[in-house]
Amino acid sequence: MKIRLLFVLFAVMFSVITSTAASKYDNPDTIVVARDGTGEFRTVDEAIEVCRAFMDYHKVIYIKKGTYKEKLVIPSWLQNIELCGEDMNETIITYDDHANIRITLGTAEPRTQPMGTFRTYTLKIEGNDITIKNLTLENNSARLGQAVALHTEGDRIKVINCRLIGHQDTVYTGVANTHLYFKGCYICGTTDFIFGPSTAWFEDCTIESLVNSYVTAASTPKDQEYGYVFNNCRLIAADGVDKVYLGRPWRDYGYTLFMNCELGGHILPEGWHNWQKNREETARYLEYNNHGAGAATESRVAWSRQLTKKEAQKITPWAVLGTDFYNHCK
DSSP states (O other), X not given: OHHHHHHHHHHHHHHHHHHHHHXXXXXXXXXXXXXXXXXXXXXXXXXXXXXXXXXXXXXXXXXXXXXXXXXXXXXXXXXXXXXXXXXXXXXXXXXXXXXXXXXXXXXXXXXXXXXXXXXXXXXXXXXSSOEEESOEEEEOOOSSSOOOSEEEOSSSEEEESOEEEOSTTOEEEOXXXXXXXXXXXEEEESSSOEEEXXXXXXXSOEEEESSSSEEEEEOOOTTOSOOEEEESOEEEEOTTXXXXXXXXXXXXXXXXXXXXOEEOTTBOTTOBOOTTTTGGGTOEEEEESOBSTTOOOTTSOTTSEEOOHHHXXXXXXXXXXXXXXXXXXX
């Protein structure tokens, strides 16, 4: 009887101890990550793992300067998390997968096949209400295929003061009817390096083309009012790059608008490409009040359109993203 009682007491004590340990990070405090061991964790993934599911408070994972070679997922059951770097240029999360790496699938009869674009991410965000801030996120694979740095699937995602670096397919906004806000970011790539079906507002961003190709490849659904809106952004190019299209529609009804932007001389006079699949019949490609050597409108393709002042006044971040979300972005 005594032995049984001792066993029960031990089980209760163990339960209390493990319960306390499990709940240590169930609070709105900041978690510190540092490669040099001066934080609570050495990797970002470890910090993400201790966050409680469906948090109703704001949790900051503060990442000190350093290079973190990690392939990360913020899963769908996590929300209200902020990944905040110590320094935009010196806090670097990097990985190097690309679409043509061969991977093994299946167990009974395993087979290999190319990884494909949508598994190549460095960071994949499935959860809602996630912020990434003050850091560099890159896919630094060689140019051997599509290679995504940031892959988003959640809603109400904010990307503030970040460097998003890659080649083909750098930023994939992967789910329709989700809303994203990019502010003060640097985004570079080669081909279609901002692509997908989401609604996204880009404010005060610098967009650099690394080769002659295409900047955007929107796949906006027909029933979605907005796709990509670039406002007060600056489009630049690497040395020798002089033939770049603003975008081509990955799917019918692709929506992209550049307004109040500086368009460098690398932007082709025709501006837009139809992907040679008759998508000019449905593409929603718009411009308003742009300036710079690439902003002349005389030779734009006939199926793109310049907004009127009255039309442009209706396109605001709160109209595009929703008032509640945008109020949290400011």
